[in-house]
Amino acid sequence: MKILKLIAVLVLFPLALNLLGVWELQRSTDNRLTYAGYQADLDRARPELQAIADKSGSRPVMVDVGDGEQMEVKEALSRVADLQGELDTLLPLTDVMVWLAIGVITLGLLAALMGGVGLLALNWAGRRAMQSREQLLHSFTRVTRLLPFVLVGHVVVMGAAIAALVAFEALNVWHAGQLSAGEMKFMFFAMVLVAGCLYSIWQMGTQLRVMLNMFQPTPMDVMGEAVTVDQAPVLWAYVKDLALKLGALPPDHIVLGMAAGFYVTSGDIALAPANTTLTGRTLHVPLAYLGILDEAETTAVIGHELGHFAGADTEFSMRFVPIYHGIERSLVVIGQTLVDSEWLQRATLHPAFMLGAYFMESFDHAVMHWSRVRELEADAAGAQLAGNLAAASALVRISAIDPMLQDRLATHIAQATNITPEQSAVQDLPTTLLHEIAALPLTLPEEEMATQLPHPSDTHPSNGERVASLNVSIDDAVRSGTRPLDAAVACAAMNRYFAQPEVLRSRLTQDYLSHHVQQDAAIVEALRTHAGNVTGDVALYEGARLRGQILIGFSGLLAVAGLILLLAPLLFPGAAGRGTEPFFVGAGIALFIMLCMLPFGLRLFRRAHKTALLLTPDHFVFANLKAPLPIRDIADFNLQVGNVVMLTILLEDDAPLPELTSRSFFAPDVALNKKKRLLMLPMSRFCRDDKKLKLPELAELIGSYVNAGAARHLLQQRFEQGGEVSA
Structure with missing residues (x-):
């Protein structure tokens, strides 16, 4: 599966860019031919119109400008001048677009070639390395010299190809006449994206230097x-x-x-x-x-x-x-660089990192x-x-x-x-x-x-x-x-091996223990910092009362509509026409939707300000757990956004499973998956102090309490004999 993913990222995706470049080249070539035809028409029409204008003097003369439209000759000359101004912009712009399309084609092919040759070379080198240690050393050494340049080249080529493709589409919006506000916004957004691509390539200078040195041993x-x-x-x-x-x-x-x-x-x-x-x-x-x-x-x-x-x-x-x-140690550094990069840099760097990891796996x-x-x-x-x-x-x-x-x-x-x-x-x-x-x-x-x-x-x-x-x-x-x-x-x-064994043993002992004492002090200080990052309790709730009111109100409207449809044949016999079935069907649909919607509206309204999760320095308190959940029992947590925001908490393997109380449809209750040791809390959104929390804010808040609780627990274990737990 990994090799298929590599082929898709390193070969198929660049080839897709290449095909887009071919399509762009066809469009830009057609546009250039069209504009060249317009230029030829203007070149023929301008002398003729000018001659007519010269002969007419101050007397107005009407000329036919096509499609049966009549226009005064001076106005026609003015329009020709305006069109010439437009063509003076569009023709060079089209030439630029042709070269951009050619660039996308060339860069896409080059990236696919680099990715494909890189994969084939790694497979060949890995098989060859099984023949002997000498072949392993020879193949590995050769690849370590060449692959960094392949990785850097692939990053630069892919970044340039994406920039050229986006720049083409931005310029393609330009046309004769005034651009609309939407077209201007699209061009601005596209050019910002192009600038982001080019800036990322430039900014990746430090990362590229790391990649060029990624196959240099670290001490x-x-x-x-x-x-x-x-x-x-x-x-x-x-x-x-x-x-x-x-x-x-x-x-x-x-x-x-x-x-x-x-x-x-x-x-x-x-x-x-x-x-x-x-x-x-x-x-x-x-x-x-x-x-x-x-x-x-x-x-x-x-x-x-x-x-x-x-x-x-x-x-x-x-x-x-x-x-x-x-x-191996260098790849860890590259991976961390990848994690710390912006999304555009990650998108460009990730294929190269995958190829580097595959290189190690090949051997x-x-x-x-x-x-x-x-x-x-x-x-x-x-x-x-x-x-x-x-x-x-x-x-x-x-x-x-x-x-x-x-x-x-x-x-x-x-x-x-x-x-x-x-x-x-x-x-x-x-x-x-x-x-x-x-x-x-x-x-x-x-x-x-x-x-x-x-x-x-x-x-x-x-x-x-x-x-x-x-x-x-x-x-x-x-x-x-x-x-x-x-x-x-x-x-x-x-x-017997040493000249002064007592002195040597004493020095080694002091160095060894001092190193670990300093290391422990640094760890304790870091734990104290984490433990002190949170103070007090934080209540999280859904806060979706307005959404609930809207659903209840809409349900009421549906109920009224359903009743009107039911009573319409009785109140207005003539409106029923030949049958009452359409009214009853419509009423049934309206009432059915109302019955489905109303409970959820009431649910959102009633539990809007009920605490779903209380974060404390040492526990997570859920409404339907018999006892607070100790933070030390939490192995990890995850947030997913879909129809709802789902908070998932993974419990430690040795932690006891929490006990649930009876669940209520109108309360924000957490569910327990005993087999996977997961607690799952679905909410339409999470609020704190009457403010909706964005996903990064929510993740940071929960993460700070998890880290603080874990740090307090570790400090308690560390100083359980000395009572130095406070942060």
């Missing part, structure tokens, strides 16, 4: 510290020795982190909290795992990562992977295929250094311990962001983590062997598949990987 944010050879002499020597044994390129940087796993990247890294950018090959090492894994397992894991810089995988890892994931299958292949090859590289059992054991051990590690990290972050007098923030987080994990039972649920290891960029094969590829039984891998952790041994193993 990856990493929290950690880059250690030098002096700070980690043993670790650097160890890594370089493993790289030498594998014939792999050694890393340019080693970054110690706290939360993420082992990985390598050749893309740029934005390193926090140092606020520096690392370029080249980087190996990320989670500090605690240097103690959790034994030496053989550590060798297997680091060997796996270095294996991405060995052999056939080197160029793929260094060139393709950072570009591919950088583009997804090949990328996933070769990612699985390269991960299994990297496992083999790690096993080559440490043995198959060590490689399989490392996979299992990381899968078993990582959930506990993340849970303990979250606990310490929560403690650091909400310090109490009884408890202070930890000073040595890696050592504390090792002791806490050692005190916990280490087990591995069976389903864990089907999970994937956390990784910031690659899609890994399942653990079960990776262990099987190492020719190690699941039982042996689980037995080795879930052995108990000795905290003292783990701490000693972790410390």
Whole structure:
């Protein structure tokens, strides 16, 4: 379905513009021929009329100007002059219209050609990428160089085609004689639209620059510290020795982190909290795992990562992977730009964005295929250094311990962001983590062997598949990987890699916790701002009393008309003619319409000022719900306009379904769809303080209360022990 939509937007729509351009060219050519004929007639008539006028002197002479009309020769010459003035405008205008039509034809064909060739090229490149990693890299690189220009070209061409088409239709309104007010308004509106198209093309300069750079990789944010050879002499020597044994390129940087796993990247890294950018090959090492894994397992894991810089995988890892994931991040930026743009810019940019998204999808299958292949090859590289059992054991051990590690990290972050007098923030987080994990039972649920290891960029094969590829039984891998952790041994193993391990651990701990404390403070401040955006309650009601009165009045007129028709045969026997059936049929129709209309008129009148929805800082109160609806139970809301304005509220999956009281036809009641977990409130309109709310105003009002209520709930959870809920 997506490819059909792309074909429609990128090819069929431009071709439709092209056909419109052909129609416009035919019309403008016919007009030019017509006006040229008029010019030839004037060129013949002017000398003849002038000669007659010269001969007549001051004596008035009548001449035949066609269709039997007689006119004084001087008046005829004046009319010829007026017509010549009109033609002096219409002929150049027609020439402009011809070129505009040719422009629409050319630009439409060009846009369709660009869209069609772009789609065909992407399909061809995606199929070719399945042949080998080299073909994937070659095809992807070539497309990333050409496609931005295709996207930019398509945006500009489509914008220019629409502007030319609208400009033609605006000029086509011009004709001989005085233009009517409606024609002038149409021309003004059309020219404003043309100016909007051209202005949007010009204003899209910043967005086009973004699109031209959309396939340039963006740096990856990493929290950690880059250690030098002096700070980690043993670790650097160890890594370089493993790289030498594998014939792999050694890393340019080693970054110690706290939360993420082992990985390598050749893309740029934005390193926090140092606020520096690392370029080249980087190996990320989670500090605690240097103690959790034994030496053989550590060798297997680091060997796996270095294996991405060995052999056939080197160029793929260094060139393709950072570009591919950088583009994914860039597309997110483009999508946000699209959302923030005006409607005309969105209409012009959207096809190009769709093509960019389709470009990524065209390579997804090949990328996933070769990612699985390269991960299994990297496992083999790690096993080559440490043995198959060590490689399989490392996979299992990381899968078993990582959930506990993340849970303990979250606990310490929560403690650091909400310090109490009884408890202070930890000073040595890696050592504390090792002791806490050692005190916990280490087990591995069976389903864990089907999970994937956390990784910031690659899609890994399942653990079960990776262990099987190492020719190690699941039982042996689980037995080795879930052995108990000795905290003292783990701490000693972790410390041996560094010159001053205590100083390094303390600095990493402070940086890590300080980062999350600052992040939490920013989040809390944002929540307080949202929570303070609303004060007091707001009552929303239908306010359609006048509309109800009109319906009631019209129903009364229909009732009177129906009664008159019923009584007419009795009161005026002569009016019935040969039969009374037409009177009875008319009366029946009038009374039937009245009976259908009157209840709705009474409904609008009676519930006009009854509160349909009361917005409070913490609840939504509906007239027919037994209890107020907590805002924390609202997942989302939507407003749709049709015969009525429909407010739809989606409830959270874990929220209890509200209970309804008995519904009344004459009250603004909400309906509940239990299966879809939706509350639906239909209203002819929404009013507040005797003022009708436009849809954007209503959406902003309800959204502000939803956001404020959610923020208050989150603040209450955040400070439920401290009582700091007020905003």
